[in-house]
Amino acid sequence: MTLPLQHPALSAADPELAALIGAEEQLQADTLRLIPSENYVSRAVLEASGTVLQNKYSEGYPGRRYYEGQQNIDQIERLAIARAEALFGVEHANVQPYSGSPANLAVYLAFAEPGDIVMGMALPMGGHLTHGWGVSATGKWFRGVQYGVRQDTGLIDFDEVRELALKERPKIIFCGGTALPRTIDFPAFAEIARESGAVLVADVAHIAGLIAGGAHPSPVPHADVISTTTHKTLRGPRGAILMSREEHAKAIDKAVFPGLQGGPHNQTTAAIAVALHEASQPSFRTYAQSVVANAKALADELLARGFDLVSGGTDNHLILMDLTPKDVPGKVAAKALDRAGIVVNYNTVPYDPRKPFDPSGVRIGTPSLTSRGLGTEHMAAVADWIDRGVSAAGAGDEDALATIRAEVAELMAQYPAPGLTA
Incomplete structure (x- = not known):
């Protein structure tokens, strides 16, 4: 299957790069892509990602910017926020994180101090680097303790998780990961977090689209904070969303900006809004x-x-x-x-x-x-x-x-x- 030329301006300005992009388009068309963190976005998401929103700086939040000329940008970001809150049924959403790792860093900035104990699934067991693993900044700036899975079943042993949490008393407990083939038991994690006095963060980057489509239980009734990327199963652009209960909204927003980032990527915010709209349709379910x-x-x-x-x-x-x-x-x-x-x-x-x-x-x-x-x-x-x-x-x-x-x-x-x- 040969794809039609889709980038005439790019081909004229930089034929070498255009050829490489064309080769990637052909590769994605011809191959069976089985990497679970990858997907195809719609043409609408691609178009939103490449608009004149690329030209804007918009430090701050809607109605509270440090730049003028934000009349349209504020509406776009508010639209993305409203769609995220409606789709996932959360009280607060921040659509500005550049990606999943910065989103998780914002969680640390909001709820922990350097040197505090944090808890997450060990990377070799299916966890993520940013859940306190040693080679990550989160494992260097915080003291990470890790839980795993049983060798005989490959499933999480919640008695072991509880014992570890009560012993270490982490400030934050992460649930979720990058290689977990089973349903995440959010209620069990929530009970352990409550008992140990930790903030529970559900990292649902891989399964956000399944949650939105009703194919996986939601962490919303159980987790204090929900972190997700917007690509993978959600079929949006490469970005992220942090969601929380209203009581944590201010801490989350301050951690994202000005804590970690400058101006949001407005073209990505627009593409997130498109993807969230698509995810609200019956066909997405x-x-x-x-x-x-x-x-x-x-x-x-x-x-x-x-x-x-x-x-x-x-x-x-x-x-x-x-x-x-x-x-x-x-x-x-x-x-x-x-x-x-x-x-x-x-x-x-x-x-x-x-x-x-x-x-x-x-x-x-x-x-x-x-x-x-x-x-x-x-x-x-x-x-x-x-x-x-x-x-x-x-x-x-x-x-x-x-x-x-x-x-x-x-x-x-x-x-x-x-x-x-x-």
């Missing part, structure tokens, strides 16, 4: 439910082919595979699958004996393929491609990978990607 149905169907097909899935399957959009029984390292498999037109990422698995840059696992997800219109009836073919690709990786069979790539491209041509055609 169908999409969210389909993401989960596809993931469960794909997990079943992989299990039937002898793959070892962390926790035995999935409740959401994400599958974490331990390739140790296949005798193929995760990095080797991921690079081979990429040559086969199947885009995944290598990933540590809980209690992984291998190093993080050469781990045992591969992480996959179904948001992108669902956005293209693939359904549960396609998951057997996807699992078969993965199975054949991993086998080819172990055997060094490049011809087999080339055959898979052609098959993938043929199916992708039948399901055009959102946003990539005029």
